[in-house]
Structure formats: C-alpha cells, structure tokens
Amino acid sequence: MASTLKLLVFDLDGTLIDSSVDLCNSVNATLEHLGKPTLPPAVIASYIGDGASMLVRRALGDPEGDIHDEQYVTEALTFFLNYYRVHKLDFTTVYPGVIEAIETIRAASPNLLMAVLTNKPVNPSRDICAHFGLNRFFFQNYGGNSFHTKKPDPHGLKTLIAEASTLAGETITAAQTLMIGDSDVDILTARNCGARSLGCTFGLAPHTLAAAQPDALADSPAAWPKAIASLMHPPA
Structure with missing residues (x-):
C-alpha cells in the first residue's frame, strides 16, 4: 500500500x-571555565535538543540569544565543543x-x-x-x-x-x-x-x-x- x-x-x-551525563558534565566544565556557577544536571538536561549553540546559550542564561557579546558566546561554545569531543563517551x-x-x-x-x-x-x-x-x-x-x-x-x-x-x-x-x-x-x-x-x-x-x-x-x-x-x- x-x-x-x-x-x-x-x-x-x-x-x-x-548522553545526558556527558553533556551535563561538559556544560558545567564550560561554566567553571568561565567562572560561573554550575547548574543541576536536571536543569541542563532540560536545555538539550536544539543543538550545541542553544544548549550553551541556555546554560549562560541566554535562551533568547540576547547576549550581545558574541565573542563571549563563541568562547563558551568552543570550550564546550572541545571538552565534549574528549569526554563524549565517558558515561554515554x-x-x-x-x-x-x-x-x-x-x-x-x-x-x-x-x-x-x-x-x-x-x-x-x-x-x-x-x-x-x-x-x-x-x-x-x-x-x-x-x-x-x-x-x-x-x-x-x-x-x-x-x-x-x-x-x-x-x-x-x-x-x-x-x-x-x-x-x-x-x-x-x-x-x-x-x-x-x-x-x-x-x-x-x-x-x-x-x-x-x-x-x-x-x-x-x-x-x-x-x-x-x-x-x-x-x-x-
């Protein structure tokens, strides 16, 4: 038919x-790198699904893309991707x-x-x-x-x-x-x-x-x- x-x-x-544990760990490693407080895994898990850039933006408290310092966002995203590349199979x-x-x-x-x-x-x-x-x-x-x-x-x-x-x-x-x-x-x-x-x-x-x-x-x-x-x- x-x-x-x-x-x-x-x-x-x-x-x-x-993959939630490795993604959460990578986000929190990024926040620590930037000198920001880490987030509970359940909160980070709720940010997953719309790609790496949006995941990082949400973790930075910028769900609507309002941060105008794109260099700051790019630094955060680059660190996240590099960290996740190494740790993507730690717990997945x-x-x-x-x-x-x-x-x-x-x-x-x-x-x-x-x-x-x-x-x-x-x-x-x-x-x-x-x-x-x-x-x-x-x-x-x-x-x-x-x-x-x-x-x-x-x-x-x-x-x-x-x-x-x-x-x-x-x-x-x-x-x-x-x-x-x-x-x-x-x-x-x-x-x-x-x-x-x-x-x-x-x-x-x-x-x-x-x-x-x-x-x-x-x-x-x-x-x-x-x-x-x-x-x-x-x-x-």
Missing part, C-alpha cells in the same frame, strides 16, 4: 543514546534494547532504509554511532551543523528522503517516512515535512511530547517494532 513505511529516521540523544550508553529492536525491524523489513538526524554536531554524532556499532544500520547520519538549519526545520529530513529515494531506486514520499524521537522538536520536524512520527517517552524530553501529538508512542526501544509494524500496516 502507498502508506507503507520505507524510511525510518532516528533522533540520537534521548532516542538511541543516553546506548539505551537498553535499542540494538535488538533495530535488528528486529531490519529482519522483518530488510528493505526499510534507516538514518540519523540529530541537532548534535555531526562529527560527535557519527563518532558515537561508530563507537557503539550503530552506524551499520544507517545509510546516513546528519547533525545540527550539516545544514543551514536545524530541526524542527524539515530541510534535513527532506534531504534524507531524497537520498533514500536514490538508494531505493524509487520515489519515497514524506508519508512513507517515520521520524522517531523523544521531543517535540522531532515530532514537529516530521509534521513540517508531512512525515509521520513516533514519540519515545523514555528519553530526555518526554514531557514535550503530549502537546506535539506524535502519531504513536513507545515507552521503550523494545516497543519500536510493534509500533512501526502498526504504522506500516494500519487497520483497514
């Missing part, structure tokens, strides 16, 4: 991996059941293409996926600095759909694409593209999912295969 899924696009942080783990779930999905639908679209900078994203052996599942991994825009802008997702169509040798539509993520950013990315969405309630920002209204929910990676099967073959 025309609505059968042909492309899965996964968010990274809070969906495939739990793949969520339990992720690899098994993706293997189950792949076994059930061998031709289903998969990719990663994250707002994390692309090099750490690719390095982390390679470290944990996740990269073998994905034909592409794009980050927040891969394009001129970030999620929830649909440009990255549209690019992946076009690339998947080339690989498949047929046109894959947005309606045949599923975005899987733990926050409203991912759900809105799908909606802005005309794709479907699966919200992960176990991630870093599940409190944002209700308002975004994903097409389906999963309480754990183990629930992905069933949720995806139901979206691939909806009831008549």
Whole structure:
C-alpha cells in the first residue's frame, strides 16, 4: 500500500543514546571555565535538543540569544565543543534494547532504509554511532551543523528522503517516512515535512511530547517494532 513505511529516521540523544551525563558534565566544565556557577544536571538536561549553540546559550542564561557579546558566546561554545569531543563517551550508553529492536525491524523489513538526524554536531554524532556499532544500520547520519538549519526545520529530513529515494531506486514520499524521537522538536520536524512520527517517552524530553501529538508512542526501544509494524500496516 502507498502508506507503507520505507524510511525510518532516528533522533540520537534521548532516542538511541543516553548522553545526558556527558553533556551535563561538559556544560558545567564550560561554566567553571568561565567562572560561573554550575547548574543541576536536571536543569541542563532540560536545555538539550536544539543543538550545541542553544544548549550553551541556555546554560549562560541566554535562551533568547540576547547576549550581545558574541565573542563571549563563541568562547563558551568552543570550550564546550572541545571538552565534549574528549569526554563524549565517558558515561554515554546506548539505551537498553535499542540494538535488538533495530535488528528486529531490519529482519522483518530488510528493505526499510534507516538514518540519523540529530541537532548534535555531526562529527560527535557519527563518532558515537561508530563507537557503539550503530552506524551499520544507517545509510546516513546528519547533525545540527550539516545544514543551514536545524530541526524542527524539515530541510534535513527532506534531504534524507531524497537520498533514500536514490538508494531505493524509487520515489519515497514524506508519508512513507517515520521520524522517531523523544521531543517535540522531532515530532514537529516530521509534521513540517508531512512525515509521520513516533514519540519515545523514555528519553530526555518526554514531557514535550503530549502537546506535539506524535502519531504513536513507545515507552521503550523494545516497543519500536510493534509500533512501526502498526504504522506500516494500519487497520483497514
């Protein structure tokens, strides 16, 4: 049927991996470097999801980009990225059941293409996926600095759909694409593209999912295969 899924696009942080400790430690190391008070991990975790620059700005108390000393922000961001590059795998783990779930999905639908679209900078994203052996599942991994825009802008997702169509040798539509993520950013990315969405309630920002209204929910990676099967073959 025309609505059968042909492309899965996964968010990274809070969906495939739990990176919260390393991100929080890197933010607090940045604040210490700048002589500013550190923040509770729960506060920093609430800032994750819109890319490194916004994470740092929020930690500096500048969520709207009102700090006019861009050199100061650039120094903070540079320190954060350099620190995180070294420490990105200190405590980061793949969520339990992720690899098994993706293997189950792949076994059930061998031709289903998969990719990663994250707002994390692309090099750490690719390095982390390679470290944990996740990269073998994905034909592409794009980050927040891969394009001129970030999620929830649909440009990255549209690019992946076009690339998947080339690989498949047929046109894959947005309606045949599923975005899987733990926050409203991912759900809105799908909606802005005309794709479907699966919200992960176990991630870093599940409190944002209700308002975004994903097409389906999963309480754990183990629930992905069933949720995806139901979206691939909806009831008549």
